[in-house]
Amino acid sequence: MPKIYDIGRICIKIAGREAGRKCVIVDIINDNYVLITGPKTLTGVRRRRANLKHLEPTNMKIDIKKGASDEEVILALEKKKMLNEMKKIIKPTITPAGYYI
Numbered sequence: 038m039p040k041i042y043d044i045g046r047i048c049i050k051i052a053g054r055e056a057g058r059k060c061v062i063v064d065i066i067n068d069n070y071v072l073i074t075g076p077k078t079l080t081g082v083r084r085r086r087a088n089l090k091h092l093e094p095t096n097m098k099i100d101i102k103k104g105a106s107d108e109e110v111i112l113a114l115e116k117k118k119m120l121n122e123m124k125k126i127i128k129p130t131i132t133p134a135g136y137y138i
Contacts (some may be wrong), residue, residue, distance in 0.1 A: 045062065047099065048060070051091055051093050051095045052091040058127075060082040060092075061110050065108075071089060072084065072104075074110055079111060079123055099114060
């Protein structure tokens with residue numbers, strides 16, 4: 038069974054000031070945290086540690102190595118022709134109970 042949160046997986050941030058923006062998992066820190074990047078020049082998400090509870094994985098994935106630089110991530114996105122897709126901001130919707138859907 039494939040992992041949901043793996044290196045190269047494109048996710049959507051669902052919490053914080055960057056909510057609704059797409060990011061790429063660059064490294065797995067432990068069971069609760071991953072290292073993500075937008076990259077900032079492309080999506081506005083800077084390289085940082087993120088809690089898995091604040092990310093929603095998508096079915097999209099790019100081929101990058103562990104700890105890839107922002108330039109390597111951009112090149113991989115260009116190769117898959119996903120630059121425009123990454124720039125789109127998704128408006129998160131909140132249910133009455135306070136959960137994102």
